[in-house]
Structure formats: structure tokens, C-alpha cells
Amino acid sequence: MKAPKRLQALIEEGLIDSVVRQLMSGKEAQVFVVRQGEDTFCAKIYKEATHRSFRQAVDYTENRKVKNSRQARAMAKGTRFGRQAQEEAWQSAEVDALYRLAAAGVRVPKPLNFYEGVLLMELVADEAGDAAPRLNDVVFSADQARQHHATLLAEVVRMLCAGVVHGDLSEFNILLAADGPVIIDLPQAVDAAGNNHAARMLLRDVDNLRSFFGRFCPALLPTAYGPEIWHLYTKGMLSQDTPLTGRFVPDAHSVDLQAVLREIEDTRLEEQDRRLRMGL
Ligand SMILES: Nc1ncnc2c1ncn2[C@@H]1O[C@H](COP(=O)(O)OP(=O)(O)O)[C@@H](O)[C@H]1O
Numbered sequence: 001m002k003a004p005k006r007l008q009a010l011i012e013e014g015l016i017d018s019v020v021r022q023l024m025s026g027k028e029a030q031v032f033v034v035r036q037g038e039d040t041f042c043a044k045i046y047k048e049a050t051h052r053s054f055r056q057a058v059d060y061t062e063n064r065k066v067k068n069s070r071q072a073r074a075m076a077k078g079t080r081f082g083r084q085a086q087e088e089a090w091q092s093a094e095v096d097a098l099y100r101l102a103a104a105g106v107r108v109p110k111p112l113n114f115y116e117g118v119l120l121m122e123l124v125a126d127e128a129g130d131a132a133p134r135l136n137d138v139v140f141s142a143d144q145a146r147q148h149h150a151t152l153l154a155e156v157v158r159m160l161c162a163g164v165v166h167g168d169l170s171e172f173n174i175l176l177a178a179d180g181p182v183i184i185d186l187p188q189a190v191d192a193a194g195n196n197h198a199a200r201m202l203l204r205d206v207d208n209l210r211s212f213f214g215r216f217c218p219a220l221l222p223t224a225y226g227p228e229i230w231h232l233y234t235k236g237m238l239s240q241d242t243p244l245t246g247r248f249v250p251d252a253h254s255v256d257l258q259a260v261l262r263e264i265e266d267t268r269l270e271e272q273d274r275r276l277r278m279g280l
């Protein structure tokens with residue numbers, strides 16, 4: 001296909017040779033399959049910040065590090081320079097998170113380059129080498145659901161141990177590659193230790209996995225891995241090998257118990273709101 005304008009710059013730089021096709025356009029970005037020599041990659045072009053929802057702007061930019069104070073002031077004031085700085089912070093947050101997570105061995109597409117607002121990364125592919133489907137487009141047996149749920153919980157733990165909470169993890173942002181699920185779409189990822197919303201986002205991410213895979217494997221529905229994982233994390237007791245039970249028995253002497261329970265209640269209310277809004 002003819003390269004869209006924003007990919008033209010990458011062709012001129014020799015970063016890619018040609019554009020094969022556009023993948024389904026999500027809410028924040030346009031994504032293309034591109035070729036470079038014998039290789040196939042994926043190019044993600046971010047949409048303008050103005051097209052994004054307000055909530056993301058509030059939740060996700062909190063505590064995000066900016067390069068200098070002029071930038072911080074401009075972002076706070078919402079000047080044109082400020083909006084541009086915010087835009088760049090958002091885009092580079094995804095790039096930073098991808099490099100950090102790929103280095104930590106998390107199942108994310110390997111980032112290759114970030115040029116002129118375009119992220120070039122590994123194409124997550126199915127057995128035939130085509131772009132992999134989202135979990136939402138696949139039907140699972142109870143056994144497969146249990147297995148993928150366990151794999152993804154381990155990835156959530158690996159991310160948290162690397163200091164990152166995804167923040168928008170769901171069946172729409174996980175692709176089923178030939179060798180298992182791969183996590184994508186990280187511009188809203190937050191620093192687990194430095195963001196006040198990290199607990200709520202982690203609980204919501206894990207809850208999305210529970211309810212999605214619970215459709216195929218109802219035994220997963222009563223599990224409480226989110227509170228268990230966050231509790232262990234805040235206690236400094238979470239590592240990749242920590243055995244998880246899926247049960248959360250609050251320790252009566254625990255100082256952060258109230259905070260965890262508050263987060264659970266917030267998550268529940270938020271989900272209730274969402275369902276109301278969607279007319280469920
Ligand atoms: N690395 C990748 N490999 C294959 N497909 C991808 C890749 N990244 C994104 N996609 C496809 O593009 C869609 C949108 O990408 P995503 O990062 O989720 O952006 P958005 O913010 O628009 O949701 C995804 O649902 C997926 O189908």
C-alpha cells in the first residue's frame with residue numbers, strides 16, 4: 001500500500017522499506033505492518049493527545065518524570081509547548097516501558113526504534129507469520145484459559161518486580177502469538193512505587209484477566225490474585241518465584257490492610273460504574 005505521510009519519514013531514513021497494510025486502528029494509535037528487507041515489523045503511529053480521554057490525562061501523567069521544570073510548568077498550564085511536551089511524555093512512556101520490560105524478560109514486543117512519533121517494534125505473529133489476534137477474538141477451552149491466566153499472572157508479577165504496572169491490561173491489549181500471549185499497548189504504564197494510582201491499576205489489570213478467562217474457566221472467578229500480589233509487593237515479599245494461592249487472607253496486624261481494602265472497594269465501585277455506563 002502507499003505509505004501514509006507519517007511513515008514516509010521512516011522510509012526516507014531507511015528505517016523501513018515499505019508499508020504492507022494497516023492493522024485494526026485502536027483508540028490511541030494507528031498500527032501498520034511494515035517491511036525492512038526480509039523482515040516484517042510493526043509501526044505504531046500515535047494519535048494527537050487531544051483525541052484522548054480526560055481520565056487518562058489525569059491518572060496516568062501523575063508523577064511521570066519530565067525532563068525539566070520549564071516543561072513541567074508548561075504541562076501544568078496546558079500551553080501549546082506544554083501539550084507537545086505532554087504528548088512526547090506519553091509516547092516515550094510506552095517506549096520506555098517496552099525497553100524496560102523487554103529487558104526484564106516480560107512477554108512484550110521487542111522495541112526497535114522510536115522516530116518522529118512512530119514506534120517501530122517486533123510484529124507479534126501467529127503460526128502463519130500474520131499479525132496475531134487479540135485474546136478477545138479467540139475462544140478458549142477451560143484448560144487453555146487456566147493456562148493463559150497463569151502465564152499472564154506471572155507476567156504481571158514480572159512487570160511489577162520491574163517496577164511497572166500496565167494500567168490498561170485486558171483482552172484487547174494482549175495478543176495470542178504462536179508461542180503464547182504477548183502484552184502490548186503500554187503508553188499509560190505507571191511506576192509501581194511512585195504513582196498513587198498504581199494499586200488501583202494493578203487490581204483492575206488482574207481483575208480484567210480474572211473476568212475474561214473466568215468466562216471460559218469459571219473456577220477462576222472467585223480468585224483474588226490482585227490483592228494478594230499487591231499485598232506481597234508492598235511488603236517487599238514479591239518475587240518471580242513467590243507461590244500464589246489466589247486467596248487473600250488479610251493479616252489483621254498489617255498496617256497497609258486498610259489501604260488495600262480501600263483499593264479493592266474503589267475498584268469494585270469503578271467496575272460497577274463502568275457496567276452502569278455500558279448498560280450491563
Ligand atoms: N507489536 C504488534 N504486533 C502485532 N499487532 C499489533 C502490535 N501492536 C499493536 N498491534 C495491533 O494494533 C492494535 C492497536 O494497538 P495498541 O497498541 O493496542 O493501540 P491502541 O492504543 O490504539 O489500542 C492492537 O489491538 C493489535 O491488533
Ligand SMILES: [Mg+2]
Nearest residue numbers: 026172173185
Ligand atoms: Mg489497545
